[in-house]
Amino acid sequence: MLRAFAGAGAGLVLSACGGDDLDPFAAYRQPEASPDSGAAGQAQQTDQQQTLELAPVQQASQVIDIEPLPEPAVYIMPNPVAQGQTVLIVVVAPGADTASMWWQGQTFSLLHSEERFVGFFGIDANAGVGPQSLGVAVWGRRGEQLLWQETVIEIVGGDWTVDNIQIDGPNEALLDPAIRRADEAQRLPYQTGLTPQLHWLGVFDPPVDGAITALYGEQRSFNGGPIVEYHTGIDYGGETGTAVKAGNSGIVSWAGRTRRRGNGIIIDHGVGVFTGYYHLSEVLQTPGTVVEQGDLIARMGATGLATGPHLHWEVVVRGVTVNPLPWIRSLEFPDPYQALNPANALTSTNLARG
Numbered sequence: 001m002l003r004a005f006a007g008a009g010a011g012l013v014l015s016a017c018g019g020d021d022l023d024p025f026a027a028y029r030q031p032e033a034s035p036d037s038g039a040a041g042q043a044q045q046t047d048q049q050q051t052l053e054l055a056p057v058q059q060a061s062q063v064i065d066i067e068p069l070p071e072p073a074v075y076i077m078p079n080p081v082a083q084g085q086t087v088l089i090v091v092v093a094p095g096a097d098t099a100s101m102w103w104q105g106q107t108f109s110l111l112h113s114e115e116r117f118v119g120f121f122g123i124d125a126n127a128g129v130g131p132q133s134l135g136v137a138v139w140g141r142r143g144e145q146l147l148w149q150e151t152v153i154e155i156v157g158g159d160w161t162v163d164n165i166q167i168d169g170p171n172e173a174l175l176d177p178a179i180r181r182a183d184e185a186q187r188l189p190y191q192t193g194l195t196p197q198l199h200w201l202g203v204f205d206p207p208v209d210g211a212i213t214a215l216y217g218e219q220r221s222f223n224g225g226p227i228v229e230y231h232t233g234i235d236y237g238g239e240t241g242t243a244v245k246a247g248n249s250g251i252v253s254w255a256g257r258t259r260r261r262g263n264g265i266i267i268d269h270g271v272g273v274f275t276g277y278y279h280l281s282e283v284l285q286t287p288g289t290v291v292e293q294g295d296l297i298a299r300m301g302a303t304g305l306a307t308g309p310h311l312h313w314e315v316v317v318r319g320v321t322v323n324p325l326p327w328i329r330s331l332e333f334p335d336p337y338q339a340l341n342p343a344n345a346l347t348s349t350n351l352a353r354g
């Protein structure tokens, strides 16, 4: 009786696994079972899978297509990766149905585009350095797992400068950490979603014609105090009213005002990539508007915590503010459609060679 009940329970779990990739890696994170129980568990699963798949096939008198699919090839670029960089994952898997990756306790679906699956994630400027585990899984159309690959990404330190900024007058009140937290909380929902499309093709444009006046990653203290934050984007200098353009195509996800950032606008470029534009004098687009690369979206200003007119420009990848520079440089751009060298793929053959 108990055995029958347990069997039915396992069957339910198995059928849920087919279409639900919320946590396909859960099994891999469980402590390793003994070889005996592992083999038994596997045999049981195989039984159920055959029962589930054979029943409808026998009714329809069809032949099961057992043509093996080519082994998926996984590309992780770059590796090693520096603090502040964006990591691009490309999985080349003809005939596969879904793919996802596991990173720091989170599972992300990868975007399916022709024979590739594509995903991005960001490394925080102050992320811990050293090896980090990354998992990639690929499934076929009948829910069969084609690949499970666990590999290591090496995070190396960025080379950040330390900057002490003097803030006085009415702006000094904006240094209150509670105001910073409230600002972040207000913008968070508009730059952390996952739109399952890629709205752009090709390198991003700088958002203004102007000189960069502050770099990403700079460790900041205010009025001689301790370091309290890092600079989450790059600043462009200019005059109030200077045209601010969309770095690339996307959909406006937020347009509004916060006390620290002043007037701002956020564009969702899809696949978890967002750009944010702040301290604006004017915002010229509204949420939900589709913008093309280079479209006028706002005008430069000095609203919020600003010592003068400038644009603060951010790139956010899966919720992490990353260095925007690689996104506007063709040689460093994380291009999901770049030509790939099979020798760099993570496959069982290449791993055996290494």
Ligand SMILES: [Zn+2]
Pocket: 214, 231, 233, 234, 235, 311, 312, 313
């Ligand atoms: Zn800034």
